[in-house]
Amino acid sequence: MNHTIIGKPFIETGYKQIVSTEIFDNLTFGLLLLKQSQDFMYKEEEKESVFILIKGQVIFKVNGKEYTTNLRRDVFVDSPSALYVPKNLDLLIKAVTDSEIAVAKAFCIDSGSEYFIPAEKVKNKYVGESNWKRLVRDVVDSSVPAQRLIVGETINLPGCWSSWPPHKHDIDDFPNELKADELYHFRIEPTYSFALQRIYNKNIDESYVIRDGDTVITKTGYHPVVAAPGTLVYYIWVVSNEKRKFLPSTDPLFTWHKNVEFILKEK
DSSP states (O other): OOEEEEEOOOOOEEEEEEOOTOOOOSSEEEEEEEEEEEEEEOOOSSSHHHHHEEEEEEEEEEEEEEEEOOBBBOTTTTTOOEEEOOOOEEEEEEESSSEEHHHHHHHOSSSOOOEOOOOOGSSSESSGEEEEEEEEEEEHHHHHOOOOOEEEEEEOOOOOEESSSSSOOSBBBBTTBBBOOEEEEEEESSSTTOEEEEESSSSSSSEEEETTEEEESSSBBBBBEOOOOOOOEEEEEHHHOOOOOOOOOOGGGGGGGHHHHHHHHHO
């Protein structure tokens, strides 16, 4: 299985795994829904974990410390809080309000310490230009002492593209490209609308209609995304590899767009 789309799961409360190690060797993903005042105990013996607040507010209790997130009303408005947890740590999550959390996990060798990323520390930046300009939030970057995981968020404005110019990361060809597993978890506003994602290389060329709550797995190929007119598209992207470096290569047919970006920025 090189790529697939997993539809929005039904979750009333508790944790629901969406992407298992049957799909990726090292990367899993799920959603945790908690009602106000509900507690959730968590311990992962083999994997490091990243908890990204999608909605609501929670308190993380780990290693005798408490970390309180911001109140996140909407993924399109507010930045997330997040918590990195190495393997073999006991974690208690307490919901201050009805809350939803994305959980990304990857196998790791060493243990370490937890690391809290408050919303005000999340790096927000615009990348690209013209109709491929988008907002990127770097949530778990090189400043966080993870072993395999890199995590962030992207927001496409209506009619705009991301993962553009098209890039891929399915072979090890340092310093040009490093192989990495990646998944996207989407939210669409309005929820009845959609996005499109094309996944292609010289051997495959497939396009998917993306609905609110879908998760897309990409193991190979270029994978640009576009929002329908009048539609905001948000997705969490999770990258995992041994070197913990995101080093994609650009489709040679569209490398000239990098020069266009430079020219537009100079104006």
